[in-house]
Structures are given as structure tokens and as C-alpha cells.
Amino acid sequence: MYPKGILMVVTRFAPSPTGYLHIGGLRTALLSYLWARRNGGTFLLRIEDTDFSRNDEAAALAIVEAFKWVGLEHDGVIEYQSNRLPIYQEYAQKLLDAGKAYKCYMSKEELEALREEQSARKERPKYDNRYRDFAGTPPEGREAVIRIKAPLEGSITVHDGVKGDVVFNVADILDDFIIARADGTPTYNFVVAVDDALMGVTDVIRGDDHLSNTPKQIVVYEALGFPVPKFFHVPMIHNHEGKKLSKRDGATDVMAYKTLGYTPEALLNFLVRLGWSHGDQEIFSLQEMLELFDPSDINRSASVYNAEKLDWLNSHYIKNMPNEKLCELLEFYGVMLVSHDKREILLDALKERSKTLVEMANQINEILVRPAGFDEAALKKGYKEESKAILQTFAEALKNGGELHLPTDYHHVMEAVVAQLEIGFGKIGQPLRIALMGKLSGPGLDTVMAIIGVDETLARIDALLAHQ
């Protein structure tokens, strides 16, 4: 952590508008958020939409919606690069005036031809600087692009908080790259550097797929006389094939996790533990992350997305969630329990056995809704000829059992019947379970009965007795 009051930390999340927030994006956003908040700093959100052909208004809304769901909050207004064109033009002009950038009249076709030539000679495709010191008359009817004068020799070192110092040989990677297209719109590496500088970003935390862009951005910073921020290039999240996570790997849209029944706490906990750890600790509340996270502790290697661990975390958070909160969340999955008088018993019983909220909602419905049929295999295994009489005896005992409320009340009735008939618990348990649930698995029978009550229990027993 930086000493308080000495250094203001400003981080940012700068996605391009793809229509939804990607899980990998959420991770870098989370890390940026944590680092800013931990230092009492600022976390900005900027939409990188300089490519107008792909401009998508809804995209920013989708990102904000996802932020809201997981509980991340950005500071200030959302900046859209498409609204900042005059700023980029101004800075491009400054470079032009200072002789640090120049207009290039080479056509796309010429560029293409040059590249092919170079490739044929097994050389690195690279602009040949033909207009770098051009003083003649520009060719007729050609729109110029603006190129920045990149260093011709030497090296550029990225001081990265995760990877260490990464040295790039200028001759290997750079040329006078384009900062403004023929139509006047600026390009990515230029606007990123300009915006980060203008917005006062001090710590850039982003995916390491950007590491190789960084020297170019440093060229821009230096040409403009801006201070270079700290960089933290965090490793990618891979799928099981070891490749960058993509749509066909399943849920990459953050909001899909909500639909699937994951809690924001589990998702954030899962993401923060990918590439970062604090001793043996697995469970981190947002508060703990805020107290412990430091980007310089991030691992250097990529990590694989591990769905089982997410499930485990999710079940952990469901188990430990207050019923009231659970009740609220369950509404999204179509389960309304606010006025249910056995709500506490129901939720206590089910939160121990659900990996996701969707699973939990389904299990709740399995209890609340009378089974539409009986599982054939279950009938064969657990519903014998003798079972009918046992169920009838149990039904009678229930009717004469007086006031029954708690699971223990029902349990006593079961015990009494078992003792009276001198049978094992299983003899009554299996058929009763089939009657109540339609199958052989589920929560404790006493609990189920306590939730649905005597009348419904009797009705379900009758339904089974009437079956076939």
C-alpha cells in the first residue's frame, strides 16, 4: 500500500464496447477497483469506442449493470472516447507542430505491397519511413494519416509491477506507427496513452495481452511529455485447452453467472484467487480483499478457469448467507417465500445442499409442489407390497398426532410408528420419501413434512396409494 496522502492512486477499467462484460474484464476491473479503494484513490471507467463502425450504446449500460450486480462502483462519469475526438486531434496537432509526428501519404495499397515484399524477403513487415522527412508536394487527392516518430534504435523498457522489467529492442518491434487514420480518427495506442495521462491514471492494471502494446504507448507518453504510469500486466485466464477464454467455453458474460445461480461474492472470490493468493486463505470477503490485495503480489503465469472451484465457493457463500438475503435473491429465480410461514425451516434445510441458487430454487419447488409422478426406479426399489400398509398406519398416526409443527414433531410420529410395527426406519422412510418427493433423494423427511404440513403430507400419501 502506498503511504496515505503522499500519492493519489488512480486506476481505470477501459473496455471496448462488445455488448457485455467479459469475465476476464471483470477480473482486471476488480483488481483495479481494489487497488484504488485500498489506497483511498479513484477508479475510473472509460469506454474505448474509437472505432465508430462498432459503436454500441448498450455496451456501456451492460457493463454498468454487471458492475452493479457484483457491487463494484466506478468514480466520476463514464468517459466515452468517441466524445473526446477534439482532444485527440489537439494532441496529434501538438506532435505535428513539434515535429514529433508527420503526415504520411502512402496509400493502403502501397503499404500492403511493401509488406508483401518484406515478408517475401523474410523481413519484419514495417513502415519504411518514406514520409518521415518529406518536404515536397503531397500526392494529389490523397488523405494523409498521421504517424508518430518512433525511436529508430535503442530499447524501451517497460517497468512492470508483475513481470518485472521487460526490455524491447526498438528495431524488433517498432516503426512510425499511425496515431490518426486518414479519416482523422485516432488509433488505440495513441488515445490510451493520451487518456490515461489526461485522466491522471497512476496505475494501469490490465491483461498481459497488452504488454506488447506498452512500448508504443510509452513512445506517446514521452513524445507528449507525460509521466509514464506504473504498469501491472496480469496474466490471462485460460480454458482447459490452455487457450484464452472465449465464448465457446461457456459463460464468459458476467451476467450469465447471475442467470446460472452464482452469487457475486463467490464470483469475485473466485476471480481474485486466480493469480493471486494470501497464504492458505481461500475465502475472501470484499472487505478482506480490500485490506489485502496488492497488484505486485500477482503471479506471473496464466491460470486455468476451474469451474469446480467456483461451484465450491458458491455453495460456501449460499451456506453462510442469512435467510433473509437468500429469500431476496431467490425471487430472481421465481421462488417467492416472503410470506411462507415455514420459510426458515425450508431455507435452513436447503442452503446446505445447493451449489447454485438455481439448484436451490429447483429443490424448493420439489418440496413445495406435489410430485407430478413417481420415479419408476424408485418405486421398484422402495415401494413394496408391504409398504402400503405401513404408509396407511403412518397416515393414521399423523391424523391422530395432534398439533404438529416442527420437524421433531414429525420425527416423533415416525419413531412411534416404527416402534409399533417393529420395523426398521428404512421400511417407512423409502415409501414415504417416494410419496413426498416422487423419488428417493431429498432433505430429511421430517423437515419436508414440517414444511408442507399434515394435510399436504396426507394428500401426497393418498396419491401414492392411489397410484397404478
Added chain:
RNA sequence: GGCCCCAUCAUCUAAUGGUUAGGAUUCCAGAUUUUCAUUCUGGCCAUAGGGGUUCGAAUCCCCUUGGGGUCACCA
């Protein structure tokens, strides 16, 4: 292909140059449970390979191999 990054159980990860290489998830087994799940206990499983440096290397250096990223008038 050029450049860059990376390399501890299947997976996420821990280990001031000195530990029987630890924890977690998954998986397997046992216990608990009328069932299933939970829970508890136990178990299987790793320093990619080869050279150095050092009394001593998972840790530092080099090479090999493997994987990933990136090379646009996309971001």
C-alpha cells in the same frame, strides 16, 4: 516466422537458497445421515528435461522442450 511472457499435484496456489515440498478444489475410501447432499476423517497426485553456481536449488544462471500472447488506417 520475429518479438515478448510463462513453467510446483488434473486444477487454483504456498514455500527469507536449508520443510517429510504445505493448503484448497476435483477424485477415491471410511464415519455421520432413514435416502441424497452436507459435514468430519483419511488417501492418491507435483517442482517439465539437461547443464551449471552453491556445503546445500522448486527457488539464482544458461540451454532444450512445451505452452501462451502479440505482430493492422481493431481495441
